Amino acid sequence: MMNKDMRLLILYFSGTGNTDYIARYLKKKLKFNSPIIDISLLSIENCSPDEIMEYDIICFGFPVFELNSPVIVRNFLAKLSPIQNKGVFIFCTMGLWEGNAIRKIYKPFKKNGYKLLGSMSIIMPGTDGLAMLNKNSKYVKKALEKDYKNLLKVDKFTSRIIEIAEKLSSGEKLEEISIKPPFKIASTIIGPPFHLIYLIMVKFMKKKFKASEDCTLCELCVKNCPVQNISIIDRKIVFGDQCIMCLRCIHQCPAEAVQIGKKTIGKFRWHGPLGDFRPKKYEK
Structure with missing residues (x-):
C-alpha cells in the first residue's frame, strides 16, 4: 500500500540540447506512467545545490566530455550539502563512449550521503563532430532521421525509476535497493592517454x-x-x-x-534532436 507521493527532481546540464531532450523525455514518460511521482525539471544553470534538498529523489543528467562530466557540472556538485536518506539516479548522453563518467559523477553524491538507485548512458549525435561536417553528410542525415520519440533504453530507465519510487513510497529502505556504480576496466587503461589527447586538442581549439x-x-x-x-x-x-x-x-x-577557425565555416549546426533546443528556458 502506497503511503506517500514521491517528489522527484530531474536536474541536468545540457550544452547543445541532447541531455536537455532526454531530461524532458523522462519527465513526459514519468508524468504519464506514474501518478505517485511529483516531477520537477531544472537545469543546474537555473538551480542552486541547496534547492535539491527538498526532493525525495534526484535524477541527474549530463553530457560526457573527455570520459567525464563538464567542469560546470563538477563545480556544481562540489557545492552539495551532506544529507541522509536520499536516492539519486544518474544518466548521461554521449557521442561514442562514456568510460567511467557515471562512476566519477557519483563520487560527490556518495560523499554527501546519496545512494545510487540506477544509471543509464545513451548514445546521441556527437555535436563536436557535427559542427565540422557538411550539412548533407551521411552522419548528419542519420542524426536527423533517427526516431527520437521512441527511445527504448530511456523507456527501460523510466520503468526502473517508477519501480524504485513505488518501493520507497511503500517504505522500503534506500540501503536495500541501492546499487553500485558501473565500472569499466578498459577505461582505466585507455582513459589517461585519451584525456591527454583531448586536453591538447581543446587547448588548440579554444x-x-x-x-x-x-x-x-x-x-x-x-x-x-x-x-x-x-x-x-x-x-x-x-x-x-x-x-x-x-x-x-x-x-x-x-x-x-x-x-x-575555418573548420566549422558552412558546416552543420545542431539544435537538439527535434530542432527546438533553446537554452535558458527551463521549467519547474
Missing part, C-alpha cells in the same frame, strides 16, 4: 574561437554561455579563457557566425 563578419551582435552567445566566457568589447565578440567546450555558442548562433 584559441580558434571567433565571430566572423556575419555576426550581427545579437548577443545571444553572450547570454547563452553557461560560464559567462563571451563578451562584447568595442562592438566585437570576445572569447575569454574559461570556455568548457560545450559548443553552445556555435550551434545556437542564428547567423552561424561563431566559428572554430
Whole structure:
C-alpha cells in the first residue's frame, strides 16, 4: 500500500540540447506512467545545490566530455550539502563512449550521503563532430532521421525509476535497493592517454574561437554561455579563457557566425534532436 507521493527532481546540464531532450523525455514518460511521482525539471544553470534538498529523489543528467562530466557540472556538485536518506539516479548522453563518467559523477553524491538507485548512458549525435561536417553528410542525415520519440533504453530507465519510487513510497529502505556504480576496466587503461589527447586538442581549439563578419551582435552567445566566457568589447565578440567546450555558442548562433577557425565555416549546426533546443528556458 502506497503511503506517500514521491517528489522527484530531474536536474541536468545540457550544452547543445541532447541531455536537455532526454531530461524532458523522462519527465513526459514519468508524468504519464506514474501518478505517485511529483516531477520537477531544472537545469543546474537555473538551480542552486541547496534547492535539491527538498526532493525525495534526484535524477541527474549530463553530457560526457573527455570520459567525464563538464567542469560546470563538477563545480556544481562540489557545492552539495551532506544529507541522509536520499536516492539519486544518474544518466548521461554521449557521442561514442562514456568510460567511467557515471562512476566519477557519483563520487560527490556518495560523499554527501546519496545512494545510487540506477544509471543509464545513451548514445546521441556527437555535436563536436557535427559542427565540422557538411550539412548533407551521411552522419548528419542519420542524426536527423533517427526516431527520437521512441527511445527504448530511456523507456527501460523510466520503468526502473517508477519501480524504485513505488518501493520507497511503500517504505522500503534506500540501503536495500541501492546499487553500485558501473565500472569499466578498459577505461582505466585507455582513459589517461585519451584525456591527454583531448586536453591538447581543446587547448588548440579554444584559441580558434571567433565571430566572423556575419555576426550581427545579437548577443545571444553572450547570454547563452553557461560560464559567462563571451563578451562584447568595442562592438566585437570576445572569447575569454574559461570556455568548457560545450559548443553552445556555435550551434545556437542564428547567423552561424561563431566559428572554430575555418573548420566549422558552412558546416552543420545542431539544435537538439527535434530542432527546438533553446537554452535558458527551463521549467519547474
